[in-house]
Amino acid sequence: MDEREQLAVDAVRSFVAAFKRIHERLFAAFPELTGLPDLLTAVRSTRVLPREGRSSTGIDYSVHGAGCRMTDEQGTVVDVDLVDGVEAFDGWRVHVFLEGREGESLSVEELHTACSRLASWAELRELQPHRWYAPWW
Numbered sequence: 001m002d003e004r005e006q007l008a009v010d011a012v013r014s015f016v017a018a019f020k021r022i023h024e025r026l027f028a029a030f031p032e033l034t035g036l037p038d039l040l041t042a043v044r045s046t047r048v049l050p051r052e053g054r055s056s057t058g059i060d061y062s063v064h065g066a067g068c069r070m071t072d073e074q075g076t077v078v079d080v081d082l083v084d085g086v087e088a089f090d091g092w093r094v095h096v097f098l099e100g101r102e103g104e105s106l107s108v109e110e111l112h113t114a115c116s117r118l119a120s121w122a123e124l125r126e127l128q129p130h131r132w133y134a135p136w137w
Contacts, residue, residue: 008106008114015094016124016135019078022059022070023087029055036068036080036087075100081132086125088132091115 001009023035030049033039042049043063052062060071067081079093091111098106115133119126124133 004106004110005114005117008110009117011098011106012094012111012114012118013123015078015089015097018072018076018097019080019089020135020137022072022076022078025057025072026055026059026061026070029057029059036082037085039063039068040082083127083132083134086127086134088127088134090132 027033027035027039030039030042033042039049039061040063043051052060054060058073062069065081066083067079067087069077069079071077077097077099079096080087080089081093082088091108091114094111094115095106095108112130115124116126116130118124119133123136125136126132127134
């Protein structure tokens with residue numbers, strides 16, 4: 001694996017770690033919700049939560065289309081969609097996560113390739129080939 005491929009793999013791993021941390025903090029504020037499917041229901045169907053808000057744990061969220069954008073106090077942005085009932089991401093979402101950070105810019109294609117590589121190593125689940133990925137947690 002060359003240096004850019006390693007950078008891309010590390011970037012995806014960083015995204016997944018941030019996703020887990022931010023997700024846990026967001027849903028700690030809403031113990032009645034177990035994840036994104038419940039959040040979408042709470043916003044769209046039962047309307048017990050607004051489309052955009054801030055949790056008591058300091059995570060801003062914004063429900064959109066098929067997913068949710070979550071941001072912590074440091075400005076770390078994690079955006080995921082619901083794909084076949086699973087919270088998922090793609091290379092583009094990892095690219096958005098990396099925007100404004102120090103270091104080399106990685107293309108969406110490089111990040112898709114890194115996601116595929118991590119899936120082949122069983123670090124991620126590949127929900128749709130070369131498109132959607134999810135962590136195992």
